[in-house]
Amino acid sequence: MALNSSRSVLSSTCKALQQYSRSSQPLQQSLSRRLLPSAAPIRHFTSSPTCRSDKVPPTPTIFTEDEINAAKNGEQPPAELPEQQPAEPPAERPRWTYTPEKMKGPGFSINIVKDPRRTIWKNNEDPVVVDTMYKRLLGPGGDKMLPDEIKWMAITHKSFDQGRRGFNTRLAYFGRQILALESTREIMVSPAAQGELITDRYNREPFDHPAMANVDKLAFRQPRDLIHKDRVAKLALEVGMMRVVRWKPRLPENLEGSGLTVVLNTAIFAIVGAISLQHGAEVAQRVVREKILKKLGP
Amino acid sequence: MKRLRPASSRWTGWLLVARPGALRSAQQQPVSLTLRRQQSTSTATAPASYNTQLDGTDHDRFPPLEPLPPSATSLPSPLPERALRSAKLAALHARLSLPKKLPLQTLARTLVDASADENPKFNNANLAFVGQTLINYHIAEWIMVRYPRLPMAIIWAAMLAYTGPAPLHQVARSWGIESAAVPGGEVDPGLLQYSLEKPGTAIRGFGYKREELDFIDKYKFRQSINSGVIFDDDYGNLIRENAQRQRQEEQDAMDANYDESIEPDHMSYGNEATRSLAENAHANFTRAVVGAIYAHCGRDAVKAFIKSHIMSRTLDFSKLFEFKNPTRELNMLCEREDFDPPIARMLSETGRLSRTPVYVVGIFSGNDKLGEAVGPSLDMARLKAAMNSLKSWYLYSPGGNARLPSDMLAPEARPWQPAYIDIGEVVAR
Numbered sequence: 001m002a003l004n005s006s007r008s009v010l011s012s013t014c015k016a017l018q019q020y021s022r023s024s025q026p027l028q029q030s031l032s033r034r035l036l037p038s039a040a041p042i043r044h045f046t047s048s049p050t051c052r053s054d055k056v057p058p059t060p061t062i063f064t065e066d067e068i069n070a071a072k073n074g075e076q077p078p079a080e081l082p083e084q085q086p087a088e089p090p091a092e093r094p095r096w097t098y099t100p101e102k103m104k105g106p107g108f109s110i111n112i113v114k115d116p117r118r119t120i121w122k123n124n125e126d127p128v129v130v131d132t133m134y135k136r137l138l139g140p141g142g143d144k145m146l147p148d149e150i151k152w153m154a155i156t157h158k159s160f161d162q163g164r165r166g167f168n169t170r171l172a173y174f175g176r177q178i179l180a181l182e183s184t185r186e187i188m189v190s191p192a193a194q195g196e197l198i199t200d201r202y203n204r205e206p207f208d209h210p211a212m213a214n215v216d217k218l219a220f221r222q223p224r225d226l227i228h229k230d231r232v233a234k235l236a237l238e239v240g241m242m243r244v245v246r247w248k249p250r251l252p253e254n255l256e257g258s259g260l261t262v263v264l265n266t267a268i269f270a271i272v273g274a275i276s277l278q279h280g281a282e283v284a285q286r287v288v289r290e291k292i293l294k295k296l297g298p
Numbered sequence: 299m300k301r302l303r304p305a306s307s308r309w310t311g312w313l314l315v316a317r318p319g320a321l322r323s324a325q326q327q328p329v330s331l332t333l334r335r336q337q338s339t340s341t342a343t344a345p346a347s348y349n350t351q352l353d354g355t356d357h358d359r360f361p362p363l364e365p366l367p368p369s370a371t372s373l374p375s376p377l378p379e380r381a382l383r384s385a386k387l388a389a390l391h392a393r394l395s396l397p398k399k400l401p402l403q404t405l406a407r408t409l410v411d412a413s414a415d416e417n418p419k420f421n422n423a424n425l426a427f428v429g430q431t432l433i434n435y436h437i438a439e440w441i442m443v444r445y446p447r448l449p450m451a452i453i454w455a456a457m458l459a460y461t462g463p464a465p466l467h468q469v470a471r472s473w474g475i476e477s478a479a480v481p482g483g484e485v486d487p488g489l490l491q492y493s494l495e496k497p498g499t500a501i502r503g504f505g506y507k508r509e510e511l512d513f514i515d516k517y518k519f520r521q522s523i524n525s526g527v528i529f530d531d532d533y534g535n536l537i538r539e540n541a542q543r544q545r546q547e548e549q550d551a552m553d554a555n556y557d558e559s560i561e562p563d564h565m566s567y568g569n570e571a572t573r574s575l576a577e578n579a580h581a582n583f584t585r586a587v588v589g590a591i592y593a594h595c596g597r598d599a600v601k602a603f604i605k606s607h608i609m610s611r612t613l614d615f616s617k618l619f620e621f622k623n624p625t626r627e628l629n630m631l632c633e634r635e636d637f638d639p640p641i642a643r644m645l646s647e648t649g650r651l652s653r654t655p656v657y658v659v660g661i662f663s664g665n666d667k668l669g670e671a672v673g674p675s676l677d678m679a680r681l682k683a684a685m686n687s688l689k690s691w692y693l694y695s696p697g698g699n700a701r702l703p704s705d706m707l708a709p710e711a712r713p714w715q716p717a718y719i720d721i722g723e724v725v726a727r
Contacts, residue, residue, distance in 0.1 A: 095721070102633035150719055158524045158725070164634060166721025169450050170442070173527045177438040180504050184431045188593075198419055206419040207378035207403040211593040215425055219418040223431075224504055229528060262528045269527070277442065280706030280714035 096152035096165055097125075103164050118253075123160065123246040130155065136239040137271070138291055146274055154270040157247035157263045168270035171277075175269030178276055182288045183223035188214040196220045229265050231296050236264035238295075268292070355484055366484055373483025374415040375491055381406035386476075386488025394473060394587070399594045408586035411492035411579045414481030422586035426501050429589030433461050434503075434532050436604045436704065442717075443700045445615060447692045449723035450523050454534035455618045460608060462533060463574075466581035469607055475583065477576070492579035494572050501582060505530050505537045597707060616689050624684035627726040628661065628668070631691060634724065638664035640687070642680045645670060659683045692723065 113119060124130070130151060131143035138145060146154065158167040192213065206212075236242070242260070245267050249258035272292070276284035354371030355362060367377055381387055381402040391405055404425075412423045437460045441453060448456070459465060470490075481491035506529050513519060514536070526534045568576075592600040621627060625640075632640050640661050649655040659679035660670035669687030673679025696718060706714050 100634045153721055163725035169524045169527055174438055174442050177435040180431050181435045184428060200417050202373055215593050216419055218424040262525050265528045276703045277717040277719055281703040282706040
């Protein structure tokens with residue numbers, strides 16, 4: 001603690017006091033007055049724990065016995081001090097709901113836009129709508145497959161909020177690999193269609209083996225056509241993804257020209273990737289085969 | 299004799315055409331041929347239908363090592379049954395410790411590139427496609443779990459370094475693959491067969507040709523990284539469907555302009571195009587072997603094969619990074635994660651007034667050191683320290699032995715612990 005600067009000592013001590021005695025406002029203020037000569041309001045510098053993962057709880061602040069005693073034995077509470085009460089402790093706010101305060105700019109932009117109407121785009125903020133979409137895509141209980149943060153991150157495009165609240169690009173890349181493998185396998189295990197023959201110019205007989213026959217099916221059906229981006233986008237629209245994805249189209253009057261297909265595909269791939277990382281490949285396989293490939297059709 | 303690689307199609311044809319007198323002399327002296335056939339009987343008996351007189355090769359210049367099927371030279375690739383009699387193939391099978399379920403005929407098929415034989419039932423195009431899908435999936439899942447915070451562009455670079463044509467070409471070379479000078483039905487089935495003249499159909503993975511591709515080429519537009527995940531291939535490169543046709547047209551134009559009367563005073567044994575074709579042929583062979591193992595032996599065998607041959611390669615991920623404004627990016631990272639703002643402090647220095655000063659600078663957020671670096675000037679040291687701090691963030695790893703999602707496909711796997719999913723890299727301006 002000796003190496004800590006006075007400001008971090010102040011914030012950590014105040015937080016500790018807040019945890020232990022919410023009602024004892026005078027103690028907090030008296031301590032602040034002792035450590036900080038001026039009557040400036042308390043400002044928390046690190047207002048949230050360093051590690052933000054849903055799984056790891058926020059680390060408790062460390063304080064010494066002396067500090068509590070010093071606070072308790074402090075001077076008389078002052079007459080008046082401005083009340084400092086944030087609407088909600090920032091540590092409990094989920095990360096997908098807000099832009100990090102320090103990343104916000106001055107509040108205005110000097111950029112001259114061609115058409116100011118294009119800067120306006122409203123995204124969904126209601127968790128119920130997101131849960132409904134997940135239930136329609138993944139079946140009942142689909143909204144509980146992913147933790148809250150990941151659920152929102154998987155449907156957030158990089159264009160949303162300048163990428164400050166996270167985006168689904170990496171998950172989408174992994175999801176694409178999963179879908180590529182599953183669609184290839186789907187073609188290989190599907191029964192061979194009748195009438196699919198390749199005649200050899202030299203009248204040779206190929207090596208006959210059921211495993212090779214499976215591989216030869218790929219000559220007639222391409223996995224790329226099975227999970228074509230237009231089909232995946234159509235599936236996404238059917239489950240109501242368009243109202244749920246968080247993005248910023250370049251031309252709100254022309255969503256297709258702004259890349260709606262890409263955004264919908266990215267969201268579906270990202271959900272698949274997130275399920276694989278959250279539950280393992282077996283669950284992801286089942287989800288892809290039953291919920292996506294089956295719905296896409298042959 | 300079969301190892302030389304002649305330059306253009308003219309030379310190729312010249313070397314392989316039998317001497318005009320050869321066939322005539324063979325026909326005039328049938329007795330000596332019959333004697334030769336009796337003398338050169340191999341232990342493996344050829345089918346009775348094989349008539350060595352009509353296999354198309356010149357028996358005086360190149361005595362056959364084994365009996366060849368009739369008009370073998372007219373076939374684009376060796377017949378599948380010849381795979382059982384090839385010593386090279388059996389040796390390759392044993393060298394790679396391939397499972398017994400994988401027959402030699404399939405291994406022979408993996409060695410035939412699409413440029414050698416256009417019939418998809420005889421070449422390795424579909425096998426290579428399956429193998430590429432498998433390799434890319436397993437390496438992608440490994441990278442995702444091992445470095446969960448890696449930026450997308452770095453993931454592309456890492457995938458290229460593990461699964462691209464160059465590393466797979468090296469893997470094939472390390473397996474001791476030799477290639478035939480020109481493909482044909484008479485070559486040994488254990489040689490890699492590909493043609494430099496006919497490029498053949500490339501293995502097209504996933505991705506789509508962008509409609510604005512012509513505009514991108516003309517005006518050098520920048521495509522977003524995110525759209526590359528959907529449109530581009532697994533390495534972030536644009537998909538160009540006409541590349542094959544373009545190359546063929548260029549080759550035809552070159553051949554049309556070739557003047558036979560002018561003898562070339564130098565023979566270019568290879569150029570960038572031929573090298574890339576050879577590289578792709580070797581890489582497709584590697585992918586085809588993986589695909590063959592999957593088709594015959596299943597998912598567990600192929601995962602073990604990929605792990606031992608491709609995942610075992612070493613790549614220094616920290617060398618893949620390149621930053622434009624590392625201090626600004628680090629500042630934005632600290633703002634996003636709500637850390638104390640980063641401050642560069644000198645840890646030690648020496649030789650400030652000399653010709654070669656050394657400064658050790660560390661970047662601190664509060665009392666935590668994010669990264670440090672050594673530099674010859676104050677600015678350089680600060681920039682390098684910022685880069686090291688960013689790398690230490692992006693290269694966070696739960697360990698090299700982190701469980702992969704595909705481990706859950708094994709029977710009786712332990713319950714899965716969710717892997718760490720990061721929100722994404724800092725969008726640096």
